[in-house]
Amino acid sequence: MTATLERGINALREQIDAPVASFFTSCVSCGLCAEACIFFRETGDPKYTPIRKLDLMRRLWAREYTLLGRLGSLIGLNRAITEEDLTEWEELVYDSCTMCGRCTLICPVGNDITMMIRKMREGMSAAGHAPVELIGAAERHTDGSSPMGDLHKALHAHVKHAVAETGIEIEFDKPGVDYMVILSAQEVAEFPDILTAMARIFKQAGVTWTISDAAYEATNVGVQIGNRDVARTLVQRVVDAAEGLGVKGVISPECGHAYQALRWEGPNLIGRPYNFDVVHIIELLDQLRADGKLKTKGKDETRVTFHDPCQINRRGGINREPRNLMKMVAANFIETDDAGTMNWCCSGGGGVGANERAEGLRFKAFNRKKKQFEKVAPEKIVTMCAYCHHTLEEQLEEHGMDEIEVQGLTELLAEYLDDQA
Amino acid sequence: MNNPYFDLLMWARGPGFNIALAIMVGGIVLRVVEIIVLGRKKDVAPAKGNAVGQGLRTIFTRSVPREGLVQFAPITYIGGYIFHIGFAVAFLFLGAHIALVEGLIGIGWPAANRAIVESAAALAVLALIALLYTRLTDPVRRALSGFGDYFVWMLTIAPLVLGYVAVNKLFGDPTLMMALHILSAELLMIAFPFTKLMHAVTFVMARYYNGSIQGRKGAES
Numbered sequence A: 001m002t003a004t005l006e007r008g009i010n011a012l013r014e015q016i017d018a019p020v021a022s023f024f025t026s027c028v029s030c031g032l033c034a035e036a037c038i039f040f041r042e043t044g045d046p047k048y049t050p051i052r053k054l055d056l057m058r059r060l061w062a063r064e065y066t067l068l069g070r071l072g073s074l075i076g077l078n079r080a081i082t083e084e085d086l087t088e089w090e091e092l093v094y095d096s097c098t099m100c101g102r103c104t105l106i107c108p109v110g111n112d113i114t115m116m117i118r119k120m121r122e123g124m125s126a127a128g129h130a131p132v133e134l135i136g137a138a139e140r141h142t143d144g145s146s147p148m149g150d151l152h153k154a155l156h157a158h159v160k161h162a163v164a165e166t167g168i169e170i171e172f173d174k175p176g177v178d179y180m181v182i183l184s185a186q187e188v189a190e191f192p193d194i195l196t197a198m199a200r201i202f203k204q205a206g207v208t209w210t211i212s213d214a215a216y217e218a219t220n221v222g223v224q225i226g227n228r229d230v231a232r233t234l235v236q237r238v239v240d241a242a243e244g245l246g247v248k249g250v251i252s253p254e255c256g257h258a259y260q261a262l263r264w265e266g267p268n269l270i271g272r273p274y275n276f277d278v279v280h281i282i283e284l285l286d287q288l289r290a291d292g293k294l295k296t297k298g299k300d301e302t303r304v305t306f307h308d309p310c311q312i313n314r315r316g317g318i319n320r321e322p323r324n325l326m327k328m329v330a331a332n333f334i335e336t337d338d339a340g341t342m343n344w345c346c347s348g349g350g351g352v353g354a355n356e357r358a359e360g361l362r363f364k365a366f367n368r369k370k371k372q373f374e375k376v377a378p379e380k381i382v383t384m385c386a387y388c389h390h391t392l393e394e395q396l397e398e399h400g401m402d403e404i405e406v407q408g409l410t411e412l413l414a415e416y417l418d419d420q421a
Numbered sequence B: 001m002n003n004p005y006f007d008l009l010m011w012a013r014g015p016g017f018n019i020a021l022a023i024m025v026g027g028i029v030l031r032v033v034e035i036i037v038l039g040r041k042k043d044v045a046p047a048k049g050n051a052v053g054q055g056l057r058t059i060f061t062r063s064v065p066r067e068g069l070v071q072f073a074p075i076t077y078i079g080g081y082i083f084h085i086g087f088a089v090a091f092l093f094l095g096a097h098i099a100l101v102e103g104l105i106g107i108g109w110p111a112a113n114r115a116i117v118e119s120a121a122a123l124a125v126l127a128l129i130a131l132l133y134t135r136l137t138d139p140v141r142r143a144l145s146g147f148g149d150y151f152v153w154m155l156t157i158a159p160l161v162l163g164y165v166a167v168n169k170l171f172g173d174p175t176l177m178m179a180l181h182i183l184s185a186e187l188l189m190i191a192f193p194f195t196k197l198m199h200a201v202t203f204v205m206a207r208y209y210n211g212s213i214q215g216r217k218g219a220e221s
Helices: A003-015 A018-026 A033-035 A040-042 A051-067 A068-074 A081-094 A102-108 A113-126 A133-143 A152-166 A185-189 A193-205 A222-227 A228-245 A254-268 A281-290 A319-327 A356-365 A367-376 A386-400 A409-415 B006-036 B050-062 B074-092 B097-107 B112-139 B140-144 B147-168 B174-194 B196-216
Strands: A179-181 A210-211 A250-254 A277-280 A300-307 A330-335 A380-383 A405-408
Touching: A003 A051, A003 A081, A003 A113, A018 A051, A018 A113, A018 A210, A018 B006, A018 B196, A033 A040, A033 A051, A033 A102, A040 A102, A051 A068, A051 A081, A051 A113, A051 B140, A068 B147, A081 A113, A081 A356, A102 A113, A102 B196, A113 A222, A113 B006, A133 A228, A152 A185, A152 A193, A179 A228, A185 A386, A193 A281, A222 A254, A228 A254, A228 B174, A250 A254, A250 A281, A250 B147, A254 A277, A277 A281, A281 A319, A281 A380, A281 A409, A281 B174, A300 A319, A300 A367, A300 A409, A319 A330, A319 A409, A356 A367, A356 A386, A356 B097, A367 A386, A380 A409, B006 B174, B006 B196, B050 B196, B074 B097, B074 B112, B074 B147, B097 B140, B112 B140, B112 B147, B147 B196, B174 B196
Parallel strands: A179 A210, A179 A250, A250 A277, A300 A330, A300 A380, A380 A405
Antiparallel strands: none
16 A cells, blocks of 8 residues: 555545545445436436545445444455545546535435535545545645735735725735635735725725734635645634734635635634634625615616525525625526525536536536526626636636626625615 | 345344444444544634534434525425435334334334335435436536445435335345345444545534534524
């Protein structure tokens, strides 16, 4: 056994706990998880059946954590995991799973398959079988300040621009304010108008905020690649900055996995709760709406639909909030089939969008959303995740539907904000 | 009393049953302990929803498929329901089975009409045949299936068929058929803890974990 293979298997062993054992024990190979999976549904290839993507982990569990399996391996049953197995499973664990979580909600015995994929990636990456693009992003982020390289200059330029445009001051590293805002690299690089939007909305609502120069980045490639050490380092950066500034809370931006990483995995990664709250920006905006602090004027009259980011809705529980806000500013808001908790993934989540090897598969998988969009024929798609936003634009262009506009919900709200109120 | 199969029947009803019961109960305890000792780390992220409440609720709510899914795998869903209900009725409401349970734990309940019990058994058998058909012909299910899946299928259908044959004296020596029915049920009991049949116990844990993980985040399950 090679050193890296052994490291991978050790990392995988660390992931096996009572829930995992109860899930594998309960699986009756009914195959219903396949119906939930966008990759199976759009390709029809049985290898994409979600529970099958976990077969190596299941084998390890059966071999080492059950009495019968241990006896069986003595007489040569239950093959050990090999390097070839890991190579074969790379595509199944990284390319054809966005960790969207639909299978977890469908499994009749209740297996949280998505959570097990997250765990299996810990073993895969420790064994050196993670996609090169994610490894590169992890290196850029841990050595620098963002997975896309150094975005400091770009961020400062965008802040300067937002200040000039709105006349509202945005201060870096200001202690004692209500919130520290963190951003998705995608927002800094592609959708910087979010800064203008936040500046105006928060001014109206009387919310004070700042950005940390040392920890402005929200994304966390560690939770996508499956590397707890990387994930912990990146969460710790945000925690140190927020606790150093003494803010009341950190606003998790329109980014799916960033919310999972900071709000749910983060405290467990660093081993303690934070001294501040984490709130998703859409949760906060809906709270401001409920408190009467978010006032809008007029409505978008175009035909608008909403795309639910998996990590924020299905796996994050933020479902009603965006709809409350959509109704405030969209006169012709129409939902697609399966909208809400059972929405289909944009096909780019869980690191799949950054993985070049998965490009063809991703374009195929998008056919599901394409059909759903065609049915409601929107002029605009609104979402609350910058990476969904990026993926939707890329996919709409690829599928010849780029006449449809894509917009972040915070930006849409800012467009109809009543600055005089 | 010269039936050559009488001794076999007596063994099956006496020592055979006791052995099978001991292995089943001991095996289930072992398997459940095997799972629980692995533990799980305490979640220190502040909860948004009620993890325990939703975990407990999900044990029940997951018995109903989400809207629009049945049409994609009708045989698996409908066959699954018919099999489970049919098997439960045939097992729990036949007079002789109730007497057996009463002898063991002292609790009994009224038996159902024989026509109901036999129809339930027949439906369960038909459902199992349909489920085997989809396992063999559907590419997803065929790819997922291994020896264990087919072995468990045989172990499950055998006592249903043999019980039906023995009770109705359809063919073979009735004493032999009854002995075979009991022996096949005992094989099922022995295999229970060491095969996917264990899902009948651990689904409660799996659904609880699933519901509590989602519930903690305030997300649906």
